Amino acid sequence: MSKILLIAEHDGATLNPSTAKCVACAAQISGAEIDVAVFAEEGAAVAAQAAELQSVSKVLQLDNPANANALAATLAPQVSALADGYSHVFGPSTTFGKDLMPRVAALLGVNQISDIMEVLGSHKFKRPIYAGNAIVTVEASPDLPVVATVRTASYQAIEAGNSAAVEAASPDADLPTHTRFLEIQAGKSDRPDLQTAAKVVSGGRALASAENFDLIFKLADALGAGAGASRAAVDAGYVPNEMQVGQTGKIIAPELYIAIGISGAIQHLTGIKDAGTIVAINKDEEAPIFEVADIGLVGDLFDIVPQLTEAVSSQ
Amino acid sequence: MEKILVGLKRVVDYNVRVRVKSDGSGVETDGVKMSINPFDEIALEEALRIKERGEASEVVVVSVGGSEAQQQLRTGLAMGADRAILVVTESELDPLTGARVLMELVDREQPGLVLLGKQAIDNDNNQTGQMLAALWGRPQATFASEVVLNGDTAKVTREVDVGLESIDIDLPAVITADLRLNEPRYVKLPDIMKAKKKPLDEIQFAEMGVESAVPVANLQFEPPQQRAKGIMVDDVAGLVSALKDKGLL
Ligand SMILES: Cc1cc2nc3c(=O)[nH]c(=O)nc-3n(C[C@H](O)[C@H](O)[C@H](O)COP(=O)(O)OP(=O)(O)OC[C@H]3O[C@@H](n4cnc5c(N)ncnc54)[C@H](O)[C@@H]3O)c2cc1C
Numbered sequence: 001m002s003k004i005l006l007i008a009e010h011d012g013a014t015l016n017p018s019t020a021k022c023v024a025c026a027a028q029i030s031g032a033e034i035d036v037a038v039f040a041e042e043g044a045a046v047a048a049q050a051a052e053l054q055s056v057s058k059v060l061q062l063d064n065p066a067n068a069n070a071l072a073a074t075l076a077p078q079v080s081a082l083a084d085g086y087s088h089v090f091g092p093s094t095t096f097g098k099d100l101m102p103r104v105a106a107l108l109g110v111n112q113i114s115d116i117m118e119v120l121g122s123h124k125f126k127r128p129i130y131a132g133n134a135i136v137t138v139e140a141s142p143d144l145p146v147v148a149t150v151r152t153a154s155y156q157a158i159e160a161g162n163s164a165a166v167e168a169a170s171p172d173a174d175l176p177t178h179t180r181f182l183e184i185q186a187g188k189s190d191r192p193d194l195q196t197a198a199k200v201v202s203g204g205r206a207l208a209s210a211e212n213f214d215l216i217f218k219l220a221d222a223l224g225a226g227a228g229a230s231r232a233a234v235d236a237g238y239v240p241n242e243m244q245v246g247q248t249g250k251i252i253a254p255e256l257y258i259a260i261g262i263s264g265a266i267q268h269l270t271g272i273k274d275a276g277t278i279v280a281i282n283k284d285e286e287a288p289i290f291e292v293a294d295i296g297l298v299g300d301l302f303d304i305v306p307q308l309t310e311a312v313s314s315q
Numbered sequence: 316m317e318k319i320l321v322g323l324k325r326v327v328d329y330n331v332r333v334r335v336k337s338d339g340s341g342v343e344t345d346g347v348k349m350s351i352n353p354f355d356e357i358a359l360e361e362a363l364r365i366k367e368r369g370e371a372s373e374v375v376v377v378s379v380g381g382s383e384a385q386q387q388l389r390t391g392l393a394m395g396a397d398r399a400i401l402v403v404t405e406s407e408l409d410p411l412t413g414a415r416v417l418m419e420l421v422d423r424e425q426p427g428l429v430l431l432g433k434q435a436i437d438n439d440n441n442q443t444g445q446m447l448a449a450l451w452g453r454p455q456a457t458f459a460s461e462v463v464l465n466g467d468t469a470k471v472t473r474e475v476d477v478g479l480e481s482i483d484i485d486l487p488a489v490i491t492a493d494l495r496l497n498e499p500r501y502v503k504l505p506d507i508m509k510a511k512k513k514p515l516d517e518i519q520f521a522e523m524g525v526e527s528a529v530p531v532a533n534l535q536f537e538p539p540q541q542r543a544k545g546i547m548v549d550d551v552a553g554l555v556s557a558l559k560d561k562g563l564l
Contacts, residue, residue, distance in 0.1 A: 011477075071482070072445065073454055095475040099457045102410070102442035106449035111411045111531050114440050128539070129438050133333040134342050137535040144529060178485040179454040182470065186477040195476070199563075235495065241460070242478045247439070248494055250476065256563045266332065273539065277561055279554065294545040295557045307551040315555075315564055 002032040002122045005086040007079060008050050009096045012040055012068070015049040017196050018092035020157035025150040026090055027055040027158060028119035035060055037082060037169075039075055041068035044166075052160040060169040069181035070096055076103035081171035083108060083145060087122070093149035093251075094195075105147035113138055113148040127151070131247045132270035152195070153253040153274050187242050189227075191217075194243065197226030199256040200275075202245055205232035206261025206283075206301060213238050215305045216260060222312040228252070230262045246271035261301045264289025281305070316427025316464075316486065318373045319362040322417060323391050324352040325384040326437040335538045342536060351387045354432025356394075358492040360499040361462060362430050363395045370464050373397045375424060379408055379416050385515060392510035393502040399513070404520040411528035414446035419523050421451060426487060428469075433458050433491040444491035454484035458493040 004026045009016035019036065026034050036050040037060045047061040060082070066074050079100070083089050089104060091097035093115045105112040118126035123140045125148070140146045194200060201223065203216035213233075220227040228245040229238070245252060247267040253274035260281045262268060269292055272278060280293035283300050290296045297304060327333055328348040335342055351359075362374045376391035378384040379402040388399035402416050421429065434441035448455035456462075456471035460479065463470045464486075473480045474493045548554045558564040 072457070073448070076449060095458060095473075098441050099445065099455070102445035103449040103455065105442070106411060106414060106446035109411075109528070111409045111528055112440070112442050113531055114442065124534075130327070130333040130342060131436065131439065132539055134335045135537050135539055136533050137537075139532045139534055141529050176452075176454075178488075180483040182481040182483050184475070184477065184481075185479045231494065240478065241474045241495065242476060247436070248434075256558075267329070273542075277558075277563060278542075278545075279558070290545075290547075292542050292545075294542070295554060296545060296547045297550070297554050298547070299550075304551060308554065311551055311555045312564065 002029050002088055003086045004029065004032050004034045004088040004090055005083055006034055006036045007089070007091040007097070007100065008036050008038045008046065009092055009094060010038065010040065010046040013045055015046050016092070016094070017157050018094050018097070018152045019050065020053055021152040021155040022090050022092050022150045023053050023055055024155040024158040025116055025119060026088070029088070029122050033057045037062060037079070039064070039067040039070070039078060041065055047166045051164040051166050052162055054158050054160070054162045056162055056164040058164050059166045061166055062169050062171070064170070066175050070100070071179050071181055072100040072103045073179040074175050075100055076107055077173035077175065078171045079104045080107035081173045082169065086145065088146040088148065090148050090150055093151050097149045101147055101149050108145050108147060110144045110147055113140060113146065115151040116148050117151045117154040128270070131266050132273055133266065151251060153251045187240050191220055192224065192226040194226045194228055194245070194250050195252055197254055199223050199225035200228050200252060200254045201225045201258045201260065202228035202230065202262060203233055203260050204230040204262030205236065207233060207238055210238045215301070219258070219305055219309045219312065222309050225256070226254070230268050259289050259293070260305060262289055263287050264292065316371050318375060318424060318426040319365060319371045320420065320424055320426040320429045321355070321359045321362045321374060321376050321391070321396065322429070322431040322443070323355045323359065323376050323378045323387050324432070324435045325349050325378065325380055325387045326352045326435055329353055329436055335536045339535050339537060349383070349386070351390055352432050352435045354434060354436070354492050354494070356499045357494065357496050358430040358432050359391055359394055359396065360497045361492060364497065365464065371427065375400065375426070377402065377417070377420055379404060379413050379520070381405070382517070388515055389510050390502060392513045392515070393506040394500060395506070397513065399515040401515065401517045402520050402523065403517055409528055409530035410440050410442035411446055412525065412530075414443050414450055415525045415528065416520065416523060417443070417447045418450045419525050421447070428487060429489045431489065431491050433493050444489050448489040451489070454488040455491070456482060456484055456488060457491045459490050460493050460495045462490060462496070
């Protein structure tokens, strides 16, 4: 039987939605027993949120001042000590999980399965490679622990309504002091979070300035949408890095994605493959974005977007 | 510091539209343009800038792969690396074995810093740097967008989902490069000529004394699901009504 240890992602107060998506993936493994580990300075509030998730057997609360900020070098030895007796260790394929899980895998002496998008069996999964241009079915050895990250865009968050037991735990591990947290500069935004928003409006290089990105923000606000960007727009400094969508930015799966002045490079498209409806607005009818768009509109964004914002606002 | 070690992987160029072979045994690589993994190129550029600022004296580029990877190492030498090491293997190594090879090279070369790309754009694994740091028992600073060295420590800014995180790490350490760390230089023709004279050592993987890890088996490759063909609308009114039809407005 599979016994899965799942590493929760949180900011010290709130459980990140990526965790409920990971649980949804883990629950696809038939008969799996799922324990969620919360590493924090004081994790009671987060542990209580994790205990509400369906399919969770128990929550392990690992309080330690050293866990105040998620540093892979500090967490990995604790996770690998805790992993004893588990057949699987899962984390989300967010920057948190991508940083931590391979370090855990190496300590356990195994390769990692990155970005699980489908569960075919306890040791058999599908994952994307080549920026999503190919999907590979992989199989891990049944004799070794499976360490994996879950491509969160492939899963809907599992429902709440559970009340799993919460237990304190303190694995025996030497914690290094060679890595020190300094600060985090989080973008301040009242808009829905890009990774969970039902609707997302993104702008590309064509916006041509930070000021013009207001067009994107106004449309996003009219729709109640999150706002994203292509790499070119981030590189040019129009918007901050946390807005980048794509292979090396965020992989998202909103119901509606509106790409404005974005050409549709493969590295961008891989971030939106799972969107419900893709709308493209681009002045070049040959732009590759139209090959994946469900609804396309050829024209100048500087004419179209203000009109669209007005039309949406008057709905 | 004396030395920086930089990993360069030979991968299908990022502009190539990769196709899955019709028998599902892999992706088509015959006659396809190969390049240095773009993230590794950024890692190398950062190492070169550190050396040019006088904060390191030697940049060594290493690759693990077939003898064709000489080409990418020569490009790295042309960019400005001082020497190259190719660990020759017939088959592609899994990330953990690759990290063990790098660990063996770290033992031999004793670098003050290892710079790698955050992921290779072929398998998109995003594992090797973190694994090397674990095996070495040293700090890791992944997804770096800024690196400031201060003697025995470094301050690294990392691109994370909520924004930018900065951490302070002791050296030696492993840093993996994200896209915005820098813009790699172009190689000039005279540099390509000069690079031909720089040392490129080959070591057979089998002679390194590295134990192979158990790989995750790739059973079957398939193309991604295609999206259904969409519609074109003529104006904003058309777009609004199409969105309404789908219940999105
Ligand atoms: C290793 C690697 C990783 C990458 N990762 C990512 C990633 O995660 N995310 C990402 O987005 N990119 C990524 N890229 C970059 C990607 O290849 C493209 O360069 C980038 O997506 C292009 O951004 P863009 O579409 O905004 O710009 P462009 O390609 O320049 O497209 C601009 C578009 O705007 C249109 N346009 C111009 N003016 C107007 C107007 N007035 N009205 C309407 N349309 C107009 C043009 O027709 C064009 O189609 C990566 C590249 C590499 C090498």
